Amino acid sequence: MMKFKTFTLDPFQEEAIKAIEDNNSVVVSAPTGSGKTLIADFIIEKHKEDNKRIIYTAPIKALSNQKYKDFSKEYGESKVGLMTGDIVINPHAKILIMTTEIYRNMVVSRDSEIKDIAYVIFDEIHYINDIERGYVWEESVIYSPETVRFLCLSATIPNAQEFSNWIQAIKRHTVKTVVSTKRYVPLEHLFYDYELGLTTLEKIREARSIPQYHQAMRTRKGPKDKTPEPNHQELIKELGMEKMPALFFSFSRKDCQIKAKELAKLNLFKRNQELLTYMNKKLEEVPSEVNRLTSTMLLKETIQQGIAFHHAGLLPVIKEVVEDLFGMGKINLLYTTETFAVGINMPAKTVIFNSLRKYDGYNFRYLNSKEYFQIAGRAGRRGIDTQGYAISMIFRPTFNYDELKKITYKDVEPIKSQFKLSINTVLNLINLHTPKDIEIILRMSFYSYQQFGENYAKIPTKVLLYRYNNIVKLLTKYNYIEKGALTVKGHFSSHIFADEITMGEIFATEVVDKLDEYQILLLLCALAYEARIGHEFKEIYKNEQLSNLIQTLRDNQYLFREDKFENMRIITALIYPIYHGKTFFEVLKLTNLLEGDLIRLYAQILDRIGQIRKASTDFKVLNKMNNCKEIIERSLEGIYLV
Secondary structure, three states: OOEEOOEEOOHHHHHHHHHHHOOOEEEEEOOOOOOOHHHHHHHHHHOOOOOOEEEEEEOOHHHHHHHHHHHHHHHOHHHEEEEOOOOEEOOOOOEEEEEHHHHHHHHHOOOOOOOOEEEEEEOOHHHHHOOOOHHHHHHHHHHOOOOOEEEEEEOOOOOHHHHHHHHHHHHOOOEEEEEOOOOOOOEEEEEEEOOOEEEOHHHHHHHHHOOOHHHHHHHHHOOOOOOOOOOHHHHHHHHOHHHOOEEEEOOOHHHHHHHHHHHHHOOOOOOOHHHHHHHHHHHHHOOHHHHHOHHHHHHHHHHOOOEEEEOOOOOHHHHHHHHHHHHOOOOOEEEEOOHHHHHOOOOEOEEEEOOOEEEOOOOEEEOOHHHHHHHHOOEOOOOOOOOEEEEEEOOHHHOOHHHHHHHHHOOOOOOOOOOOOOHHHHHHHHHHOOHHHHHHHHOOOHHHHHHHHHHHHHOOHHHHOHHHHHHHHHHHHOOOEEOOEEOHHHHHHOOOOOOHHHHHHHHOOHHHHHOOHHHHHHHHHHHHOOOOOOOOEOOOOOOHHHHHHHHHHHOOOOHHHOHHHHHOOOOHHHHHHHHOOOOHHHHHOOEOOOHHHHHHHHHHHHHHHHHHHHHOOOHHHHHHHHHHHHHHHHHOOOOOOO
């Protein structure tokens, strides 16, 4: 039996490590909690004495931040760096952790930082399935230097071999597929019905199919009464302490907080004053206003019973308190959104789904099997539990036996290409490659491979270049390309990774000369802000700067068409106060945005400022960007790592 550190390796770990010793790439598909990270540790250990670097990429910032903390403890802060767009720490480090977007941006534009890399570790590689962001993983593989090797990690990839074959075909080196289906803690799938309690899908189906069921319910409850929804408090009572700790997943942030408050009222768990003391001590180091936030006051109420909530709308320090206490085993029940299932490796004995349906930004739909098992996989702690439990709450009016059986029986969802050419990719292709090479590169997509297999090189050129040629026409029309080469504007936008033309029209033309820092921050905020139904802004600041900015946009043949600038007036509530020296907390009073969402918005503005600073060579522009950066950072002082 092979050993590494203090661990005796499982066969799948051994197989992956042998492939790494042979300098191969590896695709690992193994259940959550089975020890995939140990393979990444081996890569770091293998290269610790040479001059090669290791890149560790994660799909979301929460996971990047956690890995940064873990690796810093393990290998020392001097060896580890972090890059997440708005945050850059030790960028020349031996081990560099970053979001996958950052890595993709660096390899597409041939950033000078991308050198001497031995391995790129893609955590949660199944994100290639993501409709919005999947192309990022695909391009990260395609544009990586030939010498780079990959370690791709995922809980389950039914078509792992096909994925490996694609990488091997386009990168021309051996790629090993390692699959393990063994869960160390068996998982029991249960369902919770308002009438039957904890039960099976079959029993719910039987109950629903009883003749006259609906009629009997009507006469008993009266014609206006609807079938009740299952109650989380009743479920927790039925579970009892022996099935704790539990993660309760809801797809609504507000719902997480409401449910935590409701459960705390029942006083099911023994109070522990030490948890509140721990939280208060953590909050000593942050501005006193943090203690007056609704979310902080609520957590102080619930935390003494070991009841907590966690979602992206919270301040980083509050999330950290919850994560620390959960890691110490002090939390009985954590209400959380699905980012906890990806971002943080903290398993529980039981995982509960508030519903197996969610709103995905377009409509309500059932989870797919990959999403279900990603979350359910958190149930069962290796070395502690002999059994893990995944419990789904069922609402009878939307009950669909066949659909639910398909989702919860087995992860059968293959990963599929979501490849789409971006303007940034086209600019960098033209800048860095010949027309012949561009055609070869575009044939390399996973999409091409899934459509044509080993014959991916034979895709008809007209089909292959259709979208590419349309983007080139658009870029030529607005003078980003001239005679097949990038113009000054084109070079600028090749370093911009969202709203490339809009950003180019502002920051690589004379438009920027007419703008002061307030107007620039308004523009960047408008581009980063995602309007949502229900967002409220209590104050709108109309002044000459705003009027002049709107006129400047109207005078530009491209910018007057940008839909995102329609929100310009309302978002003055988010920029005007901080421009005039007010704090983050004073801005919060002017809107119903959650504090974490406001931080995220400011972080995205910082990210865009960073892109402009890298893209521009105009010292006047750079000076304005530095001033803008200082304004945002000053407003976030003490509550956000910048």
